[in-house]
Amino acid sequence: MEVERFHLQFTSEPIADYHCLEAFHSGVEAMDRFIQGDFRLSIEHHYCTAYGIWAGNELVAIYALSFDSLDLDTDDKEELESGIASTGVPNVDWNYKDTFYAKSRYPALDIAYLAVQEKYRGQNIGRSIIHLIAEQARSQKFAGCQFLTVDALATKDYSAVGFYEHCGFTANEVRKPYKDTLRMYRTLYVKDGN
Numbered sequence: 001m002e003v004e005r006f007h008l009q010f011t012s013e014p015i016a017d018y019h020c021l022e023a024f025h026s027g028v029e030a031m032d033r034f035i036q037g038d039f040r041l042s043i044e045h046h047y048c049t050a051y052g053i054w055a056g057n058e059l060v061a062i063y064a065l066s067f068d069s070l071d072l073d074t075d076d077k078e079e080l081e082s083g084i085a086s087t088g089v090p091n092v093d094w095n096y097k098d099t100f101y102a103k104s105r106y107p108a109l110d111i112a113y114l115a116v117q118e119k120y121r122g123q124n125i126g127r128s129i130i131h132l133i134a135e136q137a138r139s140q141k142f143a144g145c146q147f148l149t150v151d152a153l154a155t156k157d158y159s160a161v162g163f164y165e166h167c168g169f170t171a172n173e174v175r176k177p178y179k180d181t182l183r184m185y186r187t188l189y190v191k192d193g194n
Contacts, residue, residue, distance in 0.1 A: 010060060010125075012132060015043070015050040020059045027118035028158045035062065035115060048112040053129060061116040063129050065136075068110035070147045070185050076172065077101050080187070085170045088190035090146070108147040108185065109137040114160075130167040137188055146188055151181035 015021070018040045026032055043050045048064035072080070079085040081101065092100045111133060116125050130148075137145045150169065152160045161171075161182050169184040 009055070010128075011054050012051050013054060015052045015062065018043075020052060021062070024059060024062065024115070025118050026115040027121065028115070028153070030155065030158075031115055031153065035113070039064075039113065042112070048110075050113070053125065059117065060120050061125055061129060062113065063111060063115075063133065064113040065133065066110045066112045067143065068108040068149045070106045070108045070149055070172065071104060072106065072172075079170075086165060087147075087168055087170045087185060087187045090187050091189040091191045106146045107144040108149045109133070109145050111148060111150040114150075126163060127167055134186075134188060148186045148188060150184050152184050153180065154182045155180050 021035055021039060024032065024035050026035070039050070042048055043064070048066040050062060050064040052059050053061040053063070076085070080087065080090060083089045090100065111130075114126065114129060116129075134148060137148060148169070149172070150164055152164045152169070154161050154175070161184070164184050164186075167186070169186045172183040172185050175182055
């Protein structure tokens with residue numbers, strides 16, 4: 001059974017029937033409560049658009065996207081430009097570089113939610129979804145988009161920060177002990193060699 005999972009064809013489709021969320025189990029209690037409860041309201045009230053990753057008729061993972069903007073301070077920009085930030089140096093032509101770094105706000109696509117069914121965790125499905133989202137952001141023509149953003153869950157019981165760091169995201173703020181998330185970002189267009 002384990003080996004057969006690796007041979008399944010995964011597809012991504014917008015979630016149209018919310019009944020599939022009732023049995024979704026990521027193994028993170030707070031996330032599962034939200035997915036099986038208020039997630040539908042977030043979708044219906046246009047906070048985000050939700051997608052399912054399917055293996056046949058089985059829901060393997062979910063993710064949701066919304067438009068966002070990213071504010072970068074001087075330190076963030078210096079880290080980006082020098083390559084210190086794990087997100088990579090933005091691929092900006094020399095004649096646009098000053099204009100790019102003079103901006104205070106950048107268009108972004110936010111990963112509002114991302115969860116993988118518990119039995120599928122550890123199979124790089126989450127990383128593949130991040131790659132898919134980045135490709136969707138780069139290929140869409142509706143609006144400008146320079147970065148991916150996420151408020152990574154970071155509680156005493158569960159943290160997604162390490163996962164996002166492995167996917168090329170870097171923190172956009174100092175970790176606050178009273179906050180259950182950490183704002184992170186990733187460059188969509190990276191200079192070759194980074």
